[in-house]
Amino acid sequence: MTKVADIVKSALQELTVIDEQETPSAEAMRSGIDWLNRMMRRWEANLLALGWSTVAGPDDDLPAPEEAEEAIVLNLALKLRRSYGVPLGDVPDLPKDARDAYALLLRDQEVATPIQPILDAPEPDYYGADRFRSSAWDY
Template sequence: MTAVAQIVRDALSILRVVDAREAPEAEDEQDGIRALNLMMRAWEADGLNLGWSDVSNPADELPIPPENEEAITYNLAKRLQSRYGVSMSVIDLDIANQGLASISAQVTSADYSRIEYPDLPTGQGQRVGNWRDGFNC
């Protein structure tokens, strides 16, 4: 699992606020963690349920599937850009948007809820009851 500090550092390096090889200042790290928690809570409220639980320490492990780390990093950078008065490149914005769309698709495809329409009439040739009805066992 990836540490929260690495996600925040990567997001800040995408914005070119910090060098990729150096750690951000403690205040920037805490601002990044707060923005990460706010973003993930908003995503959870919008139905992008990744199982997020708030993090508070830079050494905490990121509580999400590893395949979503890139999307979260780029979208965190997207959230932080106005705080630092910088703009992301078009390519980085595209990566952020594609990542969010990918997460949305993953969550949607994992939703196995079955839709039933009990108020519609049963058509001819459709079975009512168990599929085993009519078979001699």
């Protein structure tokens, strides 16, 4: 399973703040984890159900499915961008890539949890010119 440290490191690499051989500083890791928790709580509040639970440290397992990792890394990089003073011109593809990856997650959720029709809804007995009448509804 992917570790939180791998996600934060990948996000910083997307920003070209660190290279592959570097390890994020303790302060950078703490900031990355804080932003990661904020972002994921927001996604959960927006009804993108990934099963997120707050992570505390870099050695924690990422509590999200593997197919969400790309969207998490790219969007976390966008969140961290200002903290590191990285102009959008230096990472021109990042906003579009992050948006596309997030959209794919939303699509996956829509496919996995389709809207179910309400099969036991009452039907009106009569449609009039100005309204309908029904013995099933009290109005």
